[in-house]
Structures are given as C-alpha cells and as structure tokens.
Amino acid sequence: MAAIAPPALAGAVNTEVGFTHTFAQIAIQRRLEDALNVEAAGLVRLVGDAAGSGSDVIRVTNIGGIGFNLPMSALASETAAITPSPFDLGYSTVTIADYGLAFEESYKAQILGREPAAMLDALVSTMPESYLRTLRDLTATVIAGFATSVGAAGAKLTIDTYLDLLAAYRENPGAGMPVIMLHPKQVSDLIESARAETTLSLSVSEFGSLNGLSGAQTIPNFLGLGVDINMSTSITNGGGGHIGGAYSAGGVGYAVGSTAGVRARGIDAIRIPQFGTIVTFPSGSSTNGKETAEARSFVGVAAGSSDVFVQRKVLSVI
Amino acid sequence: MPIRAKKTGRSAPEDALLTGDVPETVDPGLAALLEDPVDMGRSSGLPKLHPRAPFLLRHWPMNWEIGEVDGSATWLPAVDLHFLVKGAGGIRTPGPHEPESNAYADAVLEARRRGWVYLPLSASIATEHLPAGVPAGRYRRRIRGQHPITRVDVEAWVTPWEVPQPGLPGQALAFAHDTESHNRWRASLVSSGQIAPPVPQARRQVISTIARHLGRARNSGVSPDVKAVRVEALTARLAAANAAQVPA
Numbered sequence: 001m002a003a004i005a006p007p008a009l010a011g012a013v014n015t016e017v018g019f020t021h022t023f024a025q026i027a028i029q030r031r032l033e034d035a036l037n038v039e040a041a042g043l044v045r046l047v048g049d050a051a052g053s054g055s056d057v058i059r060v061t062n063i064g065g066i067g068f069n070l071p072m073s074a075l076a077s078e079t080a081a082i083t084p085s086p087f088d089l090g091y092s093t094v095t096i097a098d099y100g101l102a103f104e105e106s107y108k109a110q111i112l113g114r115e116p117a118a119m120l121d122a123l124v125s126t127m128p129e130s131y132l133r134t135l136r137d138l139t140a141t142v143i144a145g146f147a148t149s150v151g152a153a154g155a156k157l158t159i160d161t162y163l164d165l166l167a168a169y170r171e172n173p174g175a176g177m178p179v180i181m182l183h184p185k186q187v188s189d190l191i192e193s194a195r196a197e198t199t200l201s202l203s204v205s206e207f208g209s210l211n212g213l214s215g216a217q218t219i220p221n222f223l224g225l226g227v228d229i230n231m232s233t234s235i236t237n238g239g240g241g242h243i244g245g246a247y248s249a250g251g252v253g254y255a256v257g258s259t260a261g262v263r264a265r266g267i268d269a270i271r272i273p274q275f276g277t278i279v280t281f282p283s284g285s286s287t288n289g290k291e292t293a294e295a296r297s298f299v300g301v302a303a304g305s306s307d308v309f310v311q312r313k314v315l316s317v318i
Numbered sequence: 319m320p321i322r323a324k325k326t327g328r329s330a331p332e333d334a335l336l337t338g339d340v341p342e343t344v345d346p347g348l349a350a351l352l353e354d355p356v357d358m359g360r361s362s363g364l365p366k367l368h369p370r371a372p373f374l375l376r377h378w379p380m381n382w383e384i385g386e387v388d389g390s391a392t393w394l395p396a397v398d399l400h401f402l403v404k405g406a407g408g409i410r411t412p413g414p415h416e417p418e419s420n421a422y423a424d425a426v427l428e429a430r431r432r433g434w435v436y437l438p439l440s441a442s443i444a445t446e447h448l449p450a451g452v453p454a455g456r457y458r459r460r461i462r463g464q465h466p467i468t469r470v471d472v473e474a475w476v477t478p479w480e481v482p483q484p485g486l487p488g489q490a491l492a493f494a495h496d497t498e499s500h501n502r503w504r505a506s507l508v509s510s511g512q513i514a515p516p517v518p519q520a521r522r523q524v525i526s527t528i529a530r531h532l533g534r535a536r537n538s539g540v541s542p543d544v545k546a547v548r549v550e551a552l553t554a555r556l557a558a559a560n561a562a563q564v565p566a
Contacts (some may be wrong), residue, residue, distance in 0.1 A: 031467070036455075037421060056410055095424070097405030141371070141406040143400065147378045147434070153396075154383075160531045198539040238373070238399035240479075240495025300405040318495070 020057045035129075036138045036181075036217040037230040039254075040288035043179050043230060044277050044301060047253035049276075050096050056300075057095045062308045064088040068174075090307060094255040096276070101130050106290045120293055124270075124279060127295040131275050133234075135254060138301035140234040142252050143181065143245030145303065149313035153241025157171035157222075157316035158193040161235065165246055166257060170314055175248050177311035178227060183235035194223060198264045237318055244314035249266060251309030257298030275299070277293035323498070334372065335419060335426055336436035357388055365491045367463025369393075369472035373399040375437045375457050377507075382516045384559045385501040391558035393521065393564055394504040395439070395513045399477075402430065414548065426532045435513060443478065447503035449496035452478045466490045505565035528556045 001014050010018075038044045075082065082245040105113075110245040114117045129308060148169065151161040169175045182190075194210055210223065222229045236243045255271040256276025262269070270279040276298040281291060341421040404411050412418060420551035427471035430436065437457065455502050457477055465472045466489075481492035507513040532552040538545060 057408075074338045093408055093428075095405070095408045095410045098411040099405065138403065138406045139403045144401060145407050145429075145434070147380060147381070149396070152383055154385075157522070160534060164527065164535070194545045196540045197543070236401065238477075239397065239500070240497060262349065287548070300410075302407050 001048075003254050007267075023115070026194045028115055030106050034217070034233045036136060036230055036234070037132050038139045038181070038230075038232075039132065039229050041179070041218055041228075042091040042138045042183055042249060044135065044177060045250050045252050046256070047094055049258045050255055050298070056097075056257070057093050059091040059093050060304065061089060061091045062305050064090065064307060068095070071200070075093065085192055086110050090305055092253075092300040092302060092308075093304040094253055094300050096257050096298050098257055099134055099297040100294065102292055102294045103288055106291045108289070110127070120291060122294045124295075127277065127279055127293075128272060130275055130296050131299075134297065135234060135235045138254070138299070139182065139252055140236055140237065140243075140245075143247070144243040144301040144311065145236065146238045146245055146247070146311040146313045147306070147312065147313050151241075151313075151315040152317075153239040153315045155175065157182075157189040157314065159190065159197060160193075160297060161314070161316070162190055162223075162225075165312055165314060166227070167258065169248075169310055172310045177249060178310070178312075179230070179249050179251075179283060180227060180244070180246040180314070181230045181234065181235065181274065181316060183242040185236075185318070186235070186242050186314065187229060187231050188242050189316055190222075190229075192203075233274040235309055241315045241317050244316070245312060246314060247303070247311040248309040251304050253304055253310050254299060254301045259296075259298070320405065327474070328504050330438065330440035333438035333440050335423055340427055340430045364392065364471070365461075365463045366466040366488060367461060367472055367474050368466065370405045370474040370476060371401045372460075372475040373401045373458065374426065376400050377435045377437070377513050379433060379435065379514065379517065380520045380523065383518050384555070384562050385497075385504070387501050387505045387565070389510055389561040392501070392505055393516050393562050394501055394565075395507060395516075397504060397507075399543050400426070400434075401437075405433065437507070437512065443503060447506055448478050449481050449499045461491070463491060474498070500565055508565040525556070525559045528552060532556055 002012070004012050004016075007176055027236075033269060039046075047060050050058055070087075078128070078279070103120055103123040105123075110119065116122055144316045150164045151157055165178070169178050169209040191210060216233045219229045219231070221227070256274070258273040259271045259276060259278035261272065261276050264278060264280045265283075272278070277295055279293060279295045282295055303309075328474055375397050376396055376399075377395045381398070383396055384391055385394040385395050386392065387394070401424050402409060404421060408428060409422045412421045412426075426436065439456060439458060441455060441456065442454055445452070448454065451467055455478065459478055461474050461476065461482070462468065463472055463474065474491075476493060477500075479496045481496055482493050483492045486491055508515055532549065535545065535548040538548075540548070
C-alpha cells in the first residue's frame with residue numbers, strides 16, 4: 001500500500017500498478033542468420049534414397065569411353081574385322097550419416113508461456129531450416145575436398161582468379177555452367193578487384209550493378225559473365241584461406257534415408273521424407289513434466305566423379 | 319594387403335590408415351585408429367568459439383605454391399585439410415561399438431587410391447617449424463570453448479599455425495595464420511622426403527598461371543598507374559617462380 005501525494009507522478013503510480021517494461025507488439029525478431037538454401041540455389045542435387053536398400057552407401061555410376069569420347073576406327077579394307085571396343089565404368093558414392101536436434105520445454109512453461117515464438121511448437125517449426133543449414137555445411141565441407149584449385153590461400157581473390165575459373169570450364173568441353181559458392185569476404189575481394197577494370201567503371205549504372213547491394217545471398221550474372229555467385233559463411237577455411245568452390249551443376253549430390261517408413265510410435269511424429277527427417281516427441285521424458293521434440297535426419301553429401309564434373313576449389317586469404 | 323599387416327619403416331600404428339599400404343578393396347572394420355590429440359581445453363573461463371571439425375592433412379601431388387623460406391623463393395606443397403565430418407564425402411556414422419576411425423576409413427582409403435598423400439598424425443612437429451610460443455606437437459590441436467550464440471560447449475580443431483588472437487571478452491576467438499613457420503614446415507616435408515618434389519607438369523602449371531595473369535595485366539585497359547603496379551608485381555612473381563628452388 002502506498003499513499004500517492006498530489007500530483008500523482010508517473011514514477012510513483014507505476015511503482016504500484018505499472019510495469020518496469022512492456023514488450024513491443026511486433027513479432028519476436030530473428031537474429032542475423034545466413035539463410036542460403038543450397039538446394040534451392042542448385043548447389044546440391046538429390047541423387048538417391050537409401051531407404052530399404054540395406055546400405056548407408058549409394059553409388060552413382062558413370063560410364064566413359066563411348067559416344068563422343070569414342071571415334072570410330074578407320075578400317076584397313078572393306079572386309080576388315082572390327083575389334084570390339086572396351087568402355088569404362090566408374091562410380092562415385094554418397095554415404096549418409098545420422099544427425100539430430102532436440103528442444104525441450106516443461107509443461108509449466110507451456111502453461112505460463114507468453115510469447116508463442118519462443119515455445120516448443122515454434123521451435124519445432126524451425127527444424128527444417130536447421131536441416132537445410134546442415135545440408136549447406138556438408139556441401140561446403142565437400143567443396144573443401146576438391147583436389148584442383150584456383151587462387152591461393154595467401155592472396156586476395158581477384159578477377160584474374162575468377163577468369164582462371166571460367167577458363168577451366170571453357171577449356172573442358174561438356175563441363176556445362178558452374179555453380180559457385182564463396183565466402184562473402186571472397187565476393188567482396190572480387191568486387192574490389194574489379195573496381196579498377198575500366199570496362200566496369202564507365203558509368204553509374206555499371207558501378208552500381210557491381211558495387212551495389214541487393215540483400216540477397218546470390219548475385220545473379222556476376223560481372224555480366226553469365227554465372228551466379230552464392231555467398232555463405234558455411235565456407236570452410238584452412239591454411240589461412242577461405243575454401244570456396246565451383247563445380248558443374250550436379251557436381252555435388254546428396255542422398256537421404258527417407259523416413260516415410262519409420263515406425264515411430266504416437267500420432268504426433270512429423271515425417272519429412274524428402275529431407276530424410278523425422279520429428280518425434282518421445283513420451284518417456286514427458287513423465288518428468290516436460291515435453292521433448294527430437295529431429296533426426298539421415299543425410300549425406302558427396303562430390304560426384306571428377307570424370308563427370310569439373311570441380312575447383314576457389315582459394316583466397318581470410 | 320590388409321592395412322593391419324606388419325609394417326616396416328617409422329610409421330606409428332595409428333598412421334597405418336594415412337601412410338600404410340592401400341588395399342585394393344576396403345576390409346570392413348579394419349580401419350586404423352587415430353588417437354585423440356592432447357587436450358588443450360580449460361575447465362572454466364572457456365573462450366567463445368566457433369566450432370571447427372577435426373581434420374587430417376593431405377597433399378594433392380599437382381598442387382604447389384611459390385612461397386618464401388628464409389628469404390628465398392621456394393616450391394612449397396599445398397597442404398589441404400580433409401575435414402572429418404560425418405555425412406560429407408563418404409564419412410559415415412559409426413556403430414555404437416565401432417572405433418571412430420571406422421567412420422572415415424573408407425573415405426581416406428578412397429582418397430589415397432585417387433592419389434592424395436596423407437601426413438602422419440603421430441609425427442611431432444619441432445618448434446622451429448611452429449610459430450613462436452607454440453609447443454612442439456602434432457599437426458592437429460583442439461581448443462575447447464563455448465558457442466558464441468548458444469553457449470553450449472564446443473571444440474575447434476586447428477593446426478598449430480592458426481594462432482589464437484586476443485580480442486574483446488565475449489567475442490569469438492579469432493585466429494591468425496603464421497605463414498612464415500607454415501612455409502618452413504611445408505619445406506621440411508619435401509626435404510625430409512614425406513612429400514615428393516613437384517613433377518615438372520605441376521611446376522609448369524603454376525608458372526603458366528602467373529604468366530597468363532601477366533599477359534592479362536599487360537593487355538588490360540586499366541589506368542597506366544594501376545597497370546604498371548600490376549605488371550611489376552606479376553613480373554617479380556614470375557621471376558621468383560622461375561628461380562624457386564625445391565627444398566633439399
């Protein structure tokens with residue numbers, strides 16, 4: 001109980017019947033996050049489903065020494081015998097692994113909780129994004145394993161290196177168009193390197209298209225050279241340098257173990273078979289006054305054969 | 319030949335997977351063991367840290383660089399990290415009772431069949447090949463910390479040439495790469511015979527790339543000042559590449 005002397009000052013009244021703070025009516029804000037979706041960006045393609053196969057390894061077969069790689073032999077005479085040709089079969093493999101993520105919330109928190117965005121159901125709805133983040137990290141890790149590279153870990157990425165990269169695709173007929181994932185710092189280095197190119201600084205619109213921001217993590221038709229560049233901080237580093245990469249579309253593939261057939265008990269299990277993911281709410285832990293949500297994913301990413309796809313690491317200093 | 323066959327030479331048993339014989343096909347369950355490195359973590363006051371996966375170091379025989387060692391241009395092997403991340407590049411989740419090395423044995427052996435040369439994990443690197451203040455030890459070190467956002471315990475695996483840098487409290491630990499000692503160590507890999515010297519084709523590839531950049535710089539339409547600097551730098555780089563020595 002407090003006597004409020006006139007005039008009733010805000011500080012005195014609020015102490016008794018007010019709040020120290022209130023929450024803004026806008027939705028809870030998400031913190032900064034790198035949201036590049038490698039599947040949507042075409043950086044990784046589904047190659048298979050291990051469900052029901054009896055193995056966690058999927059082989060992708062390739063064949064060589066036929067078609068355009070095999071000219072016909074000139075015959076010595078019109079009755080000459082033709083020697084049957086050999087051909088070459090090879091394969092690349094994708095191995096799936098187990099990934100998991102869980103959130104937990106007490107019943108009391110569910111009863112008293114005020115902000116839906118911070119409660120279990122909302123957190124569960126973010127699990128597919130965590131899967132996509134994992135897929136992106138795996139893709140970046142696979143890129144770091146490419147044998148051949150352009151650039152150097154000790155030097156900034158320059159237009160020269162970018163032109164080397166494009167030359168690799170031009171000089172390997174059949175390579176198709178590359179897809180590219182670089183660290184954002186690598187992209188900044190590239191843009192700064194291009195700053196001195198006369199052809200790219202002749203007009204305001206050219207300057208703007210080169211140096212401007214779009215807010216997206218994909219820069220379409222970078223420098224007008226016909227190739228999109230994707231940026232992500234998932235790009236790994238080593239030896240003092242970022243390890244970005246480029247590869248023919250399809251040069252990195254992923255496999256899942258579809259969860260459609262998982263016999264998880266309870267009606268609440270959420271299956272995302274195309275992600276190889278299942279979300280369950282184990283009942284055992286609920287007896288302790290809490291609810292747990294567990295997501296399990298069965299996924300793997302691997303590089304396709306370098307006999308099929310042109311693959312290059314793109315190195316530059318951190 | 320099974321990879322656990324008796325081996326000759328100096329390789330430690332845990333390096334059999336990395337430097338021992340490569341069987342034609344993989345014997346299931348015959349992966350060599352790689353022991354954990356020295357624990358460099360602290361029980362309290364852990365730094366904020368972005369996690370980094372464990373790795374093995376390896377060399378692709380065609381990948382070489384020109385670097386400076388003791389003031390001289392030197393051919394240095396590119397040493398890459400093979401990240402041991404489950405689900406990436408053939409690394410799987412091991413069974414509950416399998417050794418961790420079973421997870422990546424297939425991936426390592428497949429890479430070695432293609433020509434990658436792995437460096438033995440057990441080898442101790444002398445202090446003269448390390449940054450000042452870094453103790454002798456293996457090429458893979460572990461640092462424990464807390465994730466900058468979620469604050470869960472994490473670990474980052476780094477090479478000894480990635481030196482932690484002081485920063486503000488609460489900031490994620492940053493690392494600086496010590497190029498000088500890293501170059502000395504890479505040169506020692508060649509002089510000690512762990513990595514074979516570069517074949518002529520590998521050297522030509524490096525030199526032709528620099529020459530191509532020089533040609534582009536000469537033909538470019540950039541302002542004369544910028545052009546002169548570029549041409550001068552690339553000319554010096556090309557001269558260094560042509561004069562570079564293979565570590566002996």
